[in-house]
Amino acid sequence: MSVLARSIGNAFRNKVRTAAVVAVLAVAIGLALAMLVANQAVAGKVAELHASVGTVLTVNPAGGQGFEGGGEPLTADQATTAAAVPNVSTVVGTKALRLRNAAAAAAQTAAGAQGGPGAQGGPGGPGGQSATTVTTSLTAAVDAGTLGNRNQSATGSTGATGTSGTAAPAPAFSVPITATGIGAEVDTTGKALGLTAGTGLGDYTSASTGALLGTTLAEKNGLTVGSTFTINDQSFTVAGLFDAGTAFGNNALYLTLPTAQTLAELPGELSTMIVTVNSMENVDAAKTALQAALGTDKADVSQGQRNLETAVSSLGSVKNISFIAFVAALATAGLIILLIMVMLVRERRREIGVLKAIGAPNRTIGLQFVLEALVLVAMGSVVGAAVASFASGGIASALISSNTATAATVAGQRGVPGGPGAGLAGGAGFPGGNPLGGASQLLTSVTASASPGVIAAGIAAVFGVAIIGALVPALLTARIRPIEVLRGE
Numbered sequence: 001m002s003v004l005a006r007s008i009g010n011a012f013r014n015k016v017r018t019a020a021v022v023a024v025l026a027v028a029i030g031l032a033l034a035m036l037v038a039n040q041a042v043a044g045k046v047a048e049l050h051a052s053v054g055t056v057l058t059v060n061p062a063g064g065q066g067f068e069g070g071g072e073p074l075t076a077d078q079a080t081t082a083a084a085v086p087n088v089s090t091v092v093g094t095k096a097l098r099l100r101n102a103a104a105a106a107a108q109t110a111a112g113a114q115g116g117p118g119a120q121g122g123p124g125g126p127g128g129q130s131a132t133t134v135t136t137s138l139t140a141a142v143d144a145g146t147l148g149n150r151n152q153s154a155t156g157s158t159g160a161t162g163t164s165g166t167a168a169p170a171p172a173f174s175v176p177i178t179a180t181g182i183g184a185e186v187d188t189t190g191k192a193l194g195l196t197a198g199t200g201l202g203d204y205t206s207a208s209t210g211a212l213l214g215t216t217l218a219e220k221n222g223l224t225v226g227s228t229f230t231i232n233d234q235s236f237t238v239a240g241l242f243d244a245g246t247a248f249g250n251n252a253l254y255l256t257l258p259t260a261q262t263l264a265e266l267p268g269e270l271s272t273m274i275v276t277v278n279s280m281e282n283v284d285a286a287k288t289a290l291q292a293a294l295g296t297d298k299a300d301v302s303q304g305q306r307n308l309e310t311a312v313s314s315l316g317s318v319k320n321i322s323f324i325a326f327v328a329a330l331a332t333a334g335l336i337i338l339l340i341m342v343m344l345v346r347e348r349r350r351e352i353g354v355l356k357a358i359g360a361p362n363r364t365i366g367l368q369f370v371l372e373a374l375v376l377v378a379m380g381s382v383v384g385a386a387v388a389s390f391a392s393g394g395i396a397s398a399l400i401s402s403n404t405a406t407a408a409t410v411a412g413q414r415g416v417p418g419g420p421g422a423g424l425a426g427g428a429g430f431p432g433g434n435p436l437g438g439a440s441q442l443l444t445s446v447t448a449s450a451s452p453g454v455i456a457a458g459i460a461a462v463f464g465v466a467i468i469g470a471l472v473p474a475l476l477t478a479r480i481r482p483i484e485v486l487r488g489e
Contacts, residue, residue, distance in 0.1 A: 025380030030387030181260020198240030
């Protein structure tokens, strides 16, 4: 009988014991694999944050941000100055517009209503709005609702007063559509646009009649890739669709920068600049250098994701914990195998003595027990992999949730602004809110998937430990002289 056949037969000699051993190994192996999957998922998320979010600086006009505040608009010359700052890898200029539905704008004009935000120029943000209304055939994908109408009335946009002296009802308010002209294929946080259909706009530094629409905005207007719509009576073609992940983000469209500047009738002006630094280590130095180069009275340089430093360190803790747990579970599986094989070897001392007496070399005896252990580990790994595929997501979420809560507490103690508006948009937030703001959504979006490569690497580590755990007791026993074994039996 071959060594392999004898090893497989020995593994199933006692079926009850084999089932118990496989069950115990499956738990240990499953926990080890789940921790390895969680570790890889967190490591990937940390790398993503370091590469995209943590190295981005936002430059706004001094005293202004978004469509609020004052200040003088940024210019293309300032973008050139920013690009020359050490450690700055890219500078992307943007031009923000607020588009009003043409029919709704006409109804307000006919009623004598004053334009709300974005209408008749609206409150100018960085770079200002065009002095004329920028209209579109698109209908906003977000209904005004209570908040929209409340904000509209707060701007003083009331109905016209009739001859009787009573106020005529104002036309229904429609939420403006955010249009952003960009100089590269990135969103307003510096990350690559996540297109779900179609293609990009090609050369973002040239005028174009192509546009990228949010998925819900396109769905609201019945548009697909290749469809057309108008802005200021100029026809545009939908080149691609993107999903920003939020209702507000998807009620938007992107144009090339020169096109947006032409529509706003403000050539050469920028609303913001998105500056990418070559590494996280150089962010602080680049921020200081940018502020000095542009001037504190001309531009505000901010790191909108500053609170992510605490958040990323929280993910680093999760990564370390999951790796330590993986090593501990792996060591536990190895110890289980070692103890089992010690027991099996002691039970088969007579068998080992007989094999030695008929001339079996030590390597053959050791190989027999190693193969037997690998059969048990293989069955445990199959069950353990299934356990890991179901448990890894829950384990990762539990680890991340607990550490994110800890990071939020620490950030709050350090006075990091939080609450609505904090985080990604760099808003000031409100006291008492989540100190990590939008960053917490990035943290909890970690997805732990049991990829074949990670599972294979984990099982390979388990098999390596199994070989050591089985070989050590077998070789120690195989060194005993046959006559001593047989006499003892």
